[in-house]
Amino acid sequence: MAAFAVPFCASAFGITVPSIVKLLKYELFLSKKVKDGLASLQAELKSMHAFLGDVSSLAPDLQLGPQVKLQADEVSDLSHSIGTCLHSFVVRIESSKDVGKLVINHEIDTYIDDTRIKVKELRERHGPYPSRSSLESTCTQKLDPRILAKYKRESNPVGIAGAIADLTNMLSKDNHAMISIVGMGGIGNTTLAQAVYDKMKGDFDCGAFVPIGQRAGPEKVLKDIFDGLHMEIYGKEPKQLQLANQLQESLVHKRCLIVVDDIWDKETWTLIENVFEDSAGSKIITTTRNRKFAEEFGGIYEMKPLCTDDSRKLLRTKAKVKGHDTEFDILSDKILRKCVGVPMAITVIGSFLAKKQRSEWNREYDSIGFDEHEEDSAFEVITKVMRYSYIDLPYPTRNCFLYLSMFPKDHWIDKNMLIWRWVAEGLVPDELFETGGSYLNELIDRSMLQWAVSPRDVGQGGCRVHSLIFDLIRDLSSSQEQNFSTVLGMMQESTTRTRPTHRLAIHGTILGQNQNTSLNVGEVKSFYASTCTGAGSSFPPLQNFVELRVLDLQDCDLSVKEHLEDLKSKCLEYVGLLRTPVAELPDKIGHLKLLQTLDVTSTGISKLPPFVDELVTLRCLRAGTGTSMMGRVEKLTSLEELWLHSADKSPDFAVGLRKLSKMRVLVIHFEEIDNDMQETLVESLHELKKLRALQVWSDAEEKVRVGCWEGSVPSRQLRQLLLFGVILPRRMP
Structure with missing residues (x-):
């Protein structure tokens, strides 16, 4: 339904709910009554999110009362259900091709009326949403005992x-x-x-x-x-x-x-x-x-804890304090007594203070909850510091942080693919990759993520989660309060849930052990499976994931094609099959009108089927060694990231590339490249004004000499250039 889509500025209306943003893009499709109803609904959702934000940002030593906790659970579940249902209407509109316009408008209008009734009933049961100050006044002072004594580790940049x-x-x-x-x-x-x-x-x-x-x-x-x-x-x-x-x-x-x-x-x-x-x-x-x-x-x-001098030096470095500072020296004495030489605690609290104004430091230290009259263990100190760092995150970044619970411990995470997952899930309100990148940088700056290059390819940037912080993420995301994700195949696996499952991950499981068949996955938005093997008899059938937006199967040895044939969700925006054997993509992938990311790297697929160039909403396409594209790349004008092997086999690739004006990351491989193709390729690259990373590989018998690049570069935005089998001219700007 591209004909109905019109430009829409979400910020002008204060919209923060991605599903409503997407719906309102179809302004010509929607009736005035429906648009007015959506405006009213988005105001209610903003109130819901404000309340949930206040709840999740309470200090770690405050315990919600049972009634407020019940209210928060119900509000969270209703908010999630509204977002999921509105997203399904987006899929309906995209698939309608101008058929059933009146029917879809009527169904949306009816849904808005039904939702108003549910909101009214919720308010009658619990009253209005309490303010932040009201929440704090009714909480009890109690630290969750399950979290104590678990967080033990951080890097040590000084004193060694x-x-x-x-x-x-x-x-x-x-x-x-x-x-x-x-x-x-x-x-x-x-x-x-x-x-x-x-x-x-x-x-x-x-x-x-x-x-x-x-x-x-x-x-x-x-x-x-x-x-x-x-x-x-x-x-x-x-x-x-x-x-x-x-x-x-x-x-x-x-x-x-x-x-x-x-x-x-x-x-x-x-x-x-x-x-x-x-x-x-x-x-x-x-x-x-x-x-x-x-x-x-x-x-x-x-290893021994840091001495006092080295601890102070580390804290000073992380807090970005230069020169003599009496106020800092007084505060650092109190901090270091509690951190007892553990670098993780010092690093996190130092990074935390660096984000604050100097005038706020003493107040922020008091708010962390250290008791000057108790001897906390190092574990308790780290827990308090990290929990407070979490609640200090901006609300959208918190959900992106919790999303890391889906991955295995000590896992290297590709930066770009993580951001594309966040976008597909609706965790980035404006759906911009750059916004997702700012969330990632925020987490790294706060020492809650560690930057790491790929163990397989030095050209790829990514991150790792420190084991202590990972434990915090897993604990928060699986708690009854957050109900963010369910992870199976690990020590804490459990399939008994009283609330809907929103995100499901299965790690290192030998399938066929009947541990997953009881799961209700009807509301799951993200499904991630890693290193799963076996016949798949107990693998949750993909036909049951009716609202799935992110499907990510990595290093899985099972009958993937048969599973993909069972796909019923039309909401998919991300399909990843990294290092998961599959001979060919099923035709159902071609019917995914909202698909933004497709990763078939190291799958064994030799040729991308012709329908791929009809996936016009694709923003990221990765096809690695051994996989070529038979379709025409110029049709994929939404692409921002492309990894393509044997690009010379794709029809008119070098010419069509210039039409991909949104391209930021381009990794291309050529088996053969003649002089005419070289010149055409360079001309096309000059048209990609947003290009930030470029890798060009050539397997030709003789090294390719790109003389037509002399005196110029493809893009002024370029930050990374890697060439293999390609020789540049001597004079570059």
């Missing part, structure tokens, strides 16, 4: 010079082939390991820094070591023994420096020790929280 020298000295001795850095989470184990690795790696033939985490199996550990060493694995899907033998044979005459970060089990230590036992002169650094196991496999370096 002596530790680096000590550990370097230990590794220089012949009697230490393996040394384990042992300490509680947040004390700086990983930071020290990284610093020593950076200092010493030049003295070795090869090196790798390999983070593994709690649930890493032996095959994954070995593959991660191969990736870290940039070594190729031979054979089709080799098993553990074959991988170990390959690695041993490759390293037998090499001195290697290997860091294996965050080991949790004895079996991993044994595996690493056996693999590297014949690699003469190699050194291995591990980090762990388990001293008992570490002592069995070599030397120990035990």
Whole structure:
């Protein structure tokens, strides 16, 4: 129904609800009565969101009364239901092709009337929404005991010079082939390991820094070591023994420096020790929280809390205090007494203070809830600091923060794909990628996320969630109050729920164990499955996800095509199949009128079907090695990000590219590229005025010399340029 869509400025009407924003874009389709009804409904939703924002921003030591908690639960569920239903009307309008206009308007009008009745009944049960001050006055002072004693870890950017020298000295001795850095989470184990690795790696033939985490199996550990060493694995899907033998044979005459970060089990230590036992002169650094196991496999370096001077230096750095400041010195003494040398607590509270005006510091310190007359443990300190950092986030950013609960622990998260998920879910009110990017930067600036490049591709930016903060996210998102997400396949898995499931994630599950069949997924907006294997007999049937907006299957070994054939949701805006085998995309994907993101990287799909160029709402398309596009790229004028292999096989690709004026990220590969195509490509690139990242790969026998770029660049906005098999002219601006 593109013919009915007209430009609409949401800010002019104060609209903050994405589903209403989308509906009002179809102004010519909607009757005046419906538009007036939507305006009234959006005012009610703004009141709902303001109330929910006040509830979620209460200090962590305040406990809601039972009646207010019940009211908040009902308001949250009704708000979610309204957003879901309004989004379904958007899908109906897009699919109507001017048929059934009166019917759809009548149904929307009837729904608005029914919703008014539900809102009235809710108000009669609970009264008006209480103000922030009223909420605070009726809360009881109580800290949730489940959260205490869980958060233990953060990086340590200062105060480790002596530790680096000590550990370097230990590794220089012949009697230490393996040394384990042992300490509680947040004390700086990983930071020290990284610093020593950076200092010493030049003295070795090869090196790798390999983070593994709690649930890493032996095959994954070995593959991660191969990736870290940039070594190729031979054979089709080799098993553990074959991988170990390959690695041993490759390293037998090499001195290697290997860091294996965050080991949790004895079996991993044994595996690493056996693999590297014949690699003469190699050194291995591990980090762990388990001293008992570490002592069995070599030397120990035990991390200690920061001394007072280093703690103050770290706090000063994070709070961005320069020069002598008496007021800061007085406040820092109180903070450091509570942080007891734990870098995580110091880093988070320092970053928190850096966001505040100097005149607000003492008030903000008092609001965190530290008790000057009690000796809190380091765990309690970290909990209070991180919870307060969460409630201090702007309301839209809080939901984006909680969305990280969907991913496995210690998972590297692609920055762009995370933002596209947020947009598809409706967590970015204006649907702009740049707005989502500002939310991500906000989280990084507040030390609630860590920037990290891809372990597979240095050209890709992303992030990781520190384990302590991840625990906080998981606890908040699964709580009855938030009811944000449900995660299965982990230690805390549970399928018993009294409220609707809004987001569902399944991690590392062997399907067919009948653990997921009881789930009601009718209101699920995001479904994420990672490393699921098996026949899929207990995998929630995709036909039951009728309101699904985000479908993300990563590294899943199951009958995906059969599942995709069962898709009933027409609301999908994001379909990701990264490293999930599927021979071809089913035709149903071509019927998704709202689809904005499609990722088929490393799926085994050889050709994108012709219907892909009809997905005119696509904003991000990723098709990696081995996948070519047979359709015409110039039709996809909404594209902002494109990853395409064998671009030379796509009809008139170089010519059509110039029509993609919204393009910001372009990663393209050519098998063959002649002079005419080079010139056309460069001309088209010059038309992409918003281009910020460009990667060009060429597999041609001779390196491509792009002489027509001399004296110019594709875009003044360009921030990243990576060329492989391509030679630029000597003179560039």
